[in-house]
């Protein structure tokens with residue numbers, strides 16, 4: 601089972617009030633085979649599992665560093681950084697290097713990547729991502745944008761569900777957008793508090809933070825999407841429709857009845 605699917609299970613569990621909650625996603629990369637797995641090409645241009653797991657991670661552990669020469673390790677580091685720079689919500693996702701996966705637990709636990717607390721620093725993270733986005737990789741990319749206004753909760757749900765569930769949103773070339781993860785700070789109409797939106801694969805959640813908007817007139821939504829075939833203009837245009845309440849949610853880029861693979 602992929603890490604995203606496992607993460608989704610724990611996330612749902614947390615909502616049921618269990619003692620288990622999703623703190624963050626840690627991906628362990630094997631020094632010896634990591635590079636090979638990251639480079640693997642999948643039929644139909646789909647994102648390979650190793651890249652998907654690295655892009656999803658809040659923390660990456662490169663393990664078995666004793667098994668490879670420094671040269672190989674350096675190549676692997678570059679390959680991972682390249683994927684996180686393009687794919688991570690955290691801008692520069694944290695990387696640890698280990699032998700026998702020995703880590704200081706304080707580096708692994710209490711990541712709080714999925715709870716409201718992370719929202720406080722989210723603004724900084726989002727700014728960092730947009731400032732450093734290199735746009736080198738046409739495979740998995742990060743798209744970020746800001747938009748002023750208040751989203752109607754119902755319209756926001758339709759926007760997210762079209763992306764994650766219906767998968768009917770296409771880029772300008774007609775390719776289906778594939779969102780692996782999304783994160784954002786959004787303003788919902790008639791709510792004083794800031795709301796965090798988190799999505800992993802097909803699961804998403806809107807969570808109110810303890811932070812209130814300073815100035816009602818100047819609420820700025822900030823969103824980050826990680827995935828394939830993402831088009832900033834199309835995403836922003838669709839999101840803007842949720843804040844301007846035009847009632848028209850679909851664009852010419854989504855084709856009725858045609859679900860992406």
Ligand SMILES: Nc1nc2c(ncn2[C@@H]2O[C@H](COP(=O)(O)OP(=O)(O)OP(=O)(O)O)[C@@H](O)[C@H]2O)c(=O)[nH]1
Nearest residue numbers: 628630633662663664665666667698699700701702
């Ligand atoms: N040399 C070396 N061996 C290690 C290290 N970490 C784990 N191993 C050994 O590698 C073997 C396989 O362990 P892992 O790769 O951790 O096992 P795993 O994650 O269940 O296996 P995969 O999912 O197939 O990668 C075991 O014999 C471990 O003792 C390390 O840092 N260095």
